Amino acid sequence: MKTLMILLTVFFISSTVEAQIALAVEKNDNGSSIKYAIRSGKDLNDALQNAYQALKDTGATGMIVKMKQEADCGHELNKGYYVLIRCDRKSGGRFLLTYGLGAGASREEALKRALIHLKEFDWGYEDKYGYGIVKEGKVEDLFVQ
Numbered sequence: 020m021k022t023l024m025i026l027l028t029v030f031f032i033s034s035t036v037e038a039q040i041a042l043a044v045e046k047n048d049n050g051s052s053i054k055y056a057i058r059s060g061k062d063l064n065d066a067l068q069n070a071y072q073a074l075k076d077t078g079a080t081g082m083i084v085k086m087k088q089e090a091d092c093g094h095e096l097n098k099g100y101y102v103l104i105r106c107d108r109k110s111g112g113r114f115l116l117t118y119g120l121g122a123g124a125s126r127e128e129a130l131k132r133a134l135i136h137l138k139e140f141d142w143g144y145e146d147k148y149g150y151g152i153v154k155e156g157k158v159e160d161l162f163v164q
Contacts, residue, residue, distance in 0.1 A: 040161050042103070042120040043070035045079040051116040054079065057103065057154070059161045092121045092132040101161065102129040103154040110143055117141040119150075122158050129155070 045054040056073035060066030101122040108115050119137025123129040130152075138144050 039066040040101075040120075040158075041066040041070035042118065043074045044118055045074050045077075049113045049115065051114060052105075052118050053116070055103070055118055055153075057120065057161065092119075092136040099124045099158045100126045100129040101156060101158050102126065102133045102152060104130070104133045104137055104150040105153045106137060106141060106144060106148050106150040108144075108148045115141065115143075117144065118153070126155065 040057060040059045043056045043058070044052040047053050054074060054077060056070050056077075058066060058069035058073050060069050099122055101120065104119050104121075106115075106117050106119075117137055117140055119133040119135070119140070121129045121132025121134070121136050123132055134150065137150065
């Protein structure tokens with residue numbers, strides 16, 4: 020059975036428009052992330068629904084929504100950089116794959132925040148496991164036009 024988790028990183032626009040992005044991840048029975056979607060929206064609920072729908076459109080089933088954002092992973096940005104990272108590792112004979120999304124004024128700051136976000140969902144992560152960059156770019160390029 021596959022489940023869908025919505026991992027939210029929220030970005031606020033300081034002008035007349037607010038925009039936010041959400042990272043949705045479909046998980047398999049082992050808890051590994053198998054698909055992801057990054058979507059933006061005019062507000063938190065819109066971004067959440069867009070990310071959720073993007074994975075649903077790919078055939079994702081058994082969806083649950085889990086929101087978590089305890090650390091600063093790039094809030095209140097209207098420009099800057101975002102980075103999506105992924106860690107592949109083994110734990111207790113299981114293969115685990117986890118994503119993290121972060122944003123910041125610089126690529127380095129975005130990368131640090133993405134790692135914080137990844138650790139929120141992979142409590143067993145250690146620096147020795149490393150990670151890879153899946154996607155990166157400008158925050159403003161993710162906003163709905």
